[in-house]
Amino acid sequence: MFTNSSFNKRSLADVLVLPFWQDKNKAVAASKDIADLAKPGLDDFKGAASETTLLYDGKKEKRLLLVGLGKKSECTPEVVRKAYGSASAWIRKLKLKSVNVVLPEGGSVFALAEGFALNNYAFENLKSKKEEVLIQKIVLLDATKAELEDAVRAAKLAEAVCFARDLVNGNADDVTPQYLAKIAQELSKLPKVKTQVLDKKAIEKEKMGLLLAVNRGSKRDPHILIVRYEGAPQNKEHTVVVGKGVTYDTGGLNLKPTGSMEEMKTDMGGSAAALGAIKAAALLGLKVNLTAVVPTTENCIDALSYKPGDVYTSYQGTTVEIFNTDAEGRLILADALAYAVKKLKPTRIVDFATLTGAIVIALGEERSGLFSNNDKLAKALEEAGDRSGEKVWRFPLDTEYKELLKSDIADIKNCAKRQAGSITAAIFLQEFVGNTPWAHVDIAGTAFPDKKTSYHPTKATGVGVRLLINMLENA
Structure with a gap:
């Protein structure tokens, strides 16, 4: 170009x-x-x-x-x-x-x-x-030669962003968990990339009870996609990016109303960011180790759909009371985060998810919400956001907010009532990362905004790809 x-x-x-x-x-x-x-x-x-x-x-x-x-x-x-x-x-x-x-x-x-x-x-x-x-x-x-090289690198990064945009823009009946698995396998054709796909049988064997619960209403099986890019095999630093992959979200038995469901094919924007970041790292030949973990399923309605009030056991053994079936993203992320921490042993972990409507109320479409248990990681993402234009705003994770997730019959509820909705979602996720440096980026307002911008000509922005790559290149 x-x-x-x-x-x-x-x-x-x-x-x-x-x-x-x-x-x-x-x-x-x-x-x-x-x-x-x-x-x-x-x-x-x-x-x-x-x-x-x-x-x-x-x-x-x-x-x-x-x-x-x-x-x-x-x-x-x-x-x-x-x-x-x-x-x-x-x-x-x-x-x-x-x-x-x-x-x-x-x-x-x-x-x-x-x-x-x-x-x-x-x-x-x-x-x-x-x-x-x-x-x-x-x-x-x-x-100059250096300036041309910069331009070529920018084009490669944009190619990965457009790859993510295509996934978000696609039909929900086309971009299914099985399609994402196929895309993940195709990424293994890139240099230094390897892909592993866990099917439903493997997920059952791993006892990922929260992902399996969300999947109960769908006729399409869930998957866990693990895509590794090893650009620095001698380096002990290993970043894991987890991307929410709900390929269609009806809300489950807590059904979304008209006006809230029409764009729910985009609820896999986090998975697009994670897979796009792998593609970008490979195209750019970054000297980093990056693994994408994508839990993917539909959240649909069926006689066997998971039910509000029931309790399910997570991969790490924590029991979760379902307060609302439309808070499904944090459930599948919880199993994926715990799995990544235990099996992949990352030095830091970042998740991207179109997680809460509350973040759109708080920040609109200009910034993504940032939550982290580690100041160094949070600062790295804030600075990367300023450099890349994919800006973030950090929110608190005070322990007092956890009181809102107390359950009488389980270890924790999957959501609270209306107050502090984005914070309580992040507090829930924090339960599954242990002491690993972790950041959660809520992209509900930035993945598919109503307003197009000069360099985002369609609603799907591919947000997260440039943010993460910028962080990896600078921190």
């Missing part, structure tokens, strides 16, 4: 993209010797962040696209990412396929490439007519 060339020897493209800063409400060229190219449009163009203006009659390219980066002193990778996501959106709207890009001096080429590559996505698998046009070639003018 990305190549480089000198400005003076560039080949003809459909459009030339020019960067500008904003200075005292005026546009200032963000690269040498380009202001003259865009003089006819600078009267109205101010260079504000993500501002775009299209001009015609360029000397070589027919079209010039001016891109604003805002004030130079306030420019961050996220500003660059959004700006070039907007540029990509304009170019795709015009159905153009080749682009020449003048790089901004002082702007992040990695973020620039991310903006282009993340926007350059369409999901038309379910449409009878394919209308979207994707950019085929982007030439970075006068890019």
